[in-house]
Amino acid sequence: MATKKLVRVKVNGRDREAEIEPRLLLVHFIRDVLGLTGTHVGCDTTNCGACTVILDGRPVKSCTVFAIQAEGREIQTIEGVANNGQLHPLQEGFQEEHGLQCGFCTPGMILSAYALLEKNPHPTEEEIRWGISGNLCRCTGYQNIVKAVQYAANKMSEEKHAA
């Protein structure tokens, strides 16, 4: 077994560190070491996106990133999306528009949508579908997920104008 290495990461705004094997996957670091189980594992070939987290502002599939690659960087998981208990417009949108059923793809889906809206606050339907094309869902058929993202885009745009 390889020598353990110290990894220091900022997770949802908090500094976290642990001694880990270099081969430990980021998703296992998040789930098993940090105890944040909102990020899920749905496949073993980097296809499904259930493990999506945001690494230094970019959505990544954490099953295909080593924890050690996150050394000194910032991660945001689903647990960090709500603001002090106040739901993010995306989270509201998913409930309002029935954008989830079993909930397993939802954290990854929300984070991909989050990253999309950061880059493109007014996406077209096509852009939304492309934006979440790395996240598989077996329950919803995506139609209501698209509506959820549109709900969030509209709400965030309103809030921005109100501010």
Add this chain to the structure above:
Amino acid sequence: MAIKIEKTFQVQEPLDGVWKFLSDPRKVAGCIPGAQVTEAVDDRTYKGLIKVQVGPSVTDYRGEAHIALLDNEKHEIQMVGKGQDVRGKGSASMKMIGQARALSDGSTEVVTVSEVNVVGLLAQLGARMIQEVSNKMFEEFTRNLRTQLQQERVGGTEQPSNSGTASQPQPIKAVPLVLTVARESAGRLFRRIFRGSGPR
């Protein structure tokens, strides 16, 4: 999963020398990356090992190869081989027909047609790669073959170093292999797409 592999290559050596080399399984094994002959059961049947590495997964096939036909006049050889992974990860079998002929400039052309059958994890993940991995193995084989033949002619080592004595045979490492292969596949794909839309 049966895969047909057809390979033709040329060696700048006269037919006799090439044929003598090719009809000696020990010498041939010496040129295949990761292979070694461990026992001669009789003059037509040999036991051996071949190690293939795909990513972190190493498959050590242990098996037998048998020369079904050796025609010294027509310079045709037919071989059948079968191996099982020592840990139980799967098996592979192969039928190969090789034909050597002299070319007008004194060099030799060898035509091989092989059918490879793979069972196990490799057949699932590696199916798309098996053709490419075989290509790479073949390239290395012909490189080694040419080197050996040249050395023999020049009067160097008679026995290839992989006759099971000194160093361990180096397996073809299919991870850098896979990357090269993937890059090349992608390259070919792009060329196919853009063919006809640009200068050749």
Add this chain to the structure above:
Amino acid sequence: MLHKTSPEIGGMGHSVKRKEDLRFIQGKGTYVEDVHLPAMVYGQMVRSPYAHARIKAIRTEAARNFPGVLAVITGQDLEKAGLSWMPTLFHDKQMVLATGKVLFQSQEVAFVVAEDRYTAADAAELVEVDYEDLPVLVDPHRALDADAPILREDREEKTNHIFHWEVGDRKATDSVLQSAPVKAKLDAFFPRCHPAPLETCGCVADYNSATGKLTVWETSQAPHAHRTLFALVAGLPENNIRIIAPDIGGGFGNKVPIYPGYVCAVVASLQLGRPVKWIETRSENLQSTGFARDYHMTAELAADRDGTLRGLRVKTLADHGAFNAAAQPSKFPAGLFSICTGSYDFATAFCEVDGVYTNKAPGGIAYRCSFRVTEAAYLIERAMDVLAQELKMDPVELRLKNFVPPDKFPYQSPLGWSYDSGNYHGAMNLALEKIGYRDLRKEQEDKRQRGELMGIGISSFTEIVGAGPAHTFDIVGIKMFDSCEIRVHPTGKAIARMGTKAQGQGHETTFAQIIAQELGIPVADITVEEGDTDTAPYGLGTYASRSTPVAGAATSMASRKIREKARKIAGHLLEVNEEDLEWEPGKFYIKGAPSKSKTIQEIAFAAYTDLPPGLEAGLEAVHYYDPPNLTFPFGTYICVVDIDKGTGEVKVRRFVAVDDCGNIINPMIVEGQIHGGLTEGLAIAFMQEIAYDENGNIQGGTFMDYLVPTAVETPNWETDKTCTPSPHHPIGAKGVGESPNVGSPAAFVNAVVDALSHLGVRHIDMPITPWKVWQILKAKGVAE
């Protein structure tokens, strides 16, 4: 009959936002993999690379001695405890860990338990197995050949034939097929596919050696049935077993069977006295757990020249893999396949099915299809189009002509089913209007002149769900009732538990809505729990669209029992006789004096503080519901496709789905179910197959090859409804979760064939990949 409730109460018909969402959108769900117990260890399977081989030896010393490894279990170890084989859900047994031989690629051979998952994976690589490979059987058509290898040496009869099942009138049907002026024959293969829920199967087995209690967190759609089976098979007292099915990330039938991984985890936990977690990878899920379909079907239709149907003859070969692990009612080896007469009025029909073993993963389960109903609906809807082509008749006209008319319900089908209610013309006409059928046919005509390929596919399916009445239905002997237990607290809030287990269907909301409808207690005040066998009443679980028809009915009946007791209490509080009271959702009032009333909340409080003499305290009820019949949801789907002549790609331009599931509890949730099921149908029709090569190597074993549609491939679905309540169901509801998966494959395939029918194409087997289409276009000389 059904009162309308206010949005605050949220009874039937309200699109109440889901209560379960709150935890999921914050990543606070508890799926099995999220369960973390002190001293927990991890299990990993070692699997066979061979489809058929004898095991000569298994060497586990290297694995056992690897640091961090606690146990390595083989079939031989289990044999000592009589556990190397376990019963399947269908009159067969399957190996838990291989003994003697392996029968399919990826079969479980050994179970390694270690301190952490990475160590378990390292150690699994060190287990060595010597195999002697045997000839492989992957073609079910060869299974009964004289020289076919016999797969199941453990069975008394040395044959690959599992069962023969038939129903209907063979003689009358043969005669009609002989004499009919028009005949149409169709060979249709429904490929092996896999439900692939996003969460794979797994469990945490926790045996507490101090108390003797075994707790298993399990991805199970039927926790009570699992508990009973564990008790019977493992010899553990049932009161000392607790199965907890927590949040489940999708099931679709995949999580109904008991898998070797669960048994191994339980055995390991019993052995080590520590919690053992086993979660399979996606590859393991696709390659070894319950597959679906794999039906080779032939349908023959007999008709008059004007298109009136005379008879249907069906013959099917069912490929069950290495063990018959079908999850279906015990008297039905082909499930409810005999619904294959569909929405049409046949005078006579005959259906026979033969099941065989092959060297493939065991099964098949009911993938969102209520036991083979998808296969049946696909067959009849495709056959109708083939007949329409034969008759040169519009497929809509042919269907309208032969639909069971509304006045013939309850309808006795020639294959033995009594359809409760239906209005097939209604659904069809609404769908035709929504899609603009006449204009589409005109457009198709124009496009054909210009050499463009466009197709319209119809599917007018009838489903059969809600298994099922005790006189006919049981799974491994357990009758298929379901249950609900409700308790109303003094402050008027309630908790309810059912014997079902949702995996995304929204029961926490919809079952609360049923109670809200019956008792007038607001949905927000009702907690619904499922899945813990220590607290929930016994039920057969959620699959086959049975939750609403069976447990929903139980919920309604339990609520009515409470209402009856509430009436007594109200009478006492208002000092009148029970007969002088009227009910409206939420309160009883005196007839003619509506201001004199008592709310259900006041009554609940009184149930603990001010009871009429002789009446027991409390306000609760439990009901076990035995459905008098199944229910028959139906619908018409119409799909429009355009085919790219250069690439063979099929684009779904529009898809209209008109569903009739009787009275609807939550329209938003029903719509979501339709979207999801249609997307699964799309995947099956165009991009999915678990195929095997001649050596038994699985070709669709990972998500790289077994394709799940993304948001890009999935079109927008247009949904609508008609409403024909079920006459025998307390709230007139039928269940709908599976309709879209049942009805849609035929719509997609019919559309593609329709696009190419003028070129002489009659049928294309699924999956209809661009490559397949392009080859047809090339053969017909129209490829670009």
